[in-house]
Amino acid sequence: MSSYIIHIPPGFCSETINREGEEVVFVLEGEIIHTLDDNLFHLHAGDSLHFLSTQFHTLSNPTDKPARLLWTCTPSLFAHSKKSKRRFLSTDRSKLEETNKE
Numbered sequence: 001m002s003s004y005i006i007h008i009p010p011g012f013c014s015e016t017i018n019r020e021g022e023e024v025v026f027v028l029e030g031e032i033i034h035t036l037d038d039n040l041f042h043l044h045a046g047d048s049l050h051f052l053s054t055q056f057h058t059l060s061n062p063t064d065k066p067a068r069l070l071w072t073c074t075p076s077l078f079a080h081s082k083k084s085k086r087r088f089l090s091t092d093r094s095k096l097e098e099t100n101k102e
Contacts, residue, residue, distance in 0.1 A: 030067030
């Protein structure tokens with residue numbers, strides 16, 4: 001499990017994704033719209049959302065002000081996954097060094 005403070009700029013809209021795991025989003029400041037499959041959740045400061053990451057999901061900030069989120073997920077997004085063949089930066093230097101060797 002990993003937790004991050006995420007800053008979402010005004011007007012941002014992510015691509016639609018899904019993956020293994022779970023996520024919890026807690027809005028610290030601002031507001032966002034989180035789409036899960038065909039359901040829209042308009043979240044404001046103090047709101048949270050827990051969901052399975054296997055659901056197709058999109059995150060957007062339709063406002064003119066930045067949003068700040070506490071985002072917790074499993075498994076860690078910022079680690080190398082041989083299954084997905086994607087490379088992510090890691091805050092753990094040993095993992096970063098392993099990723100750079102491949």
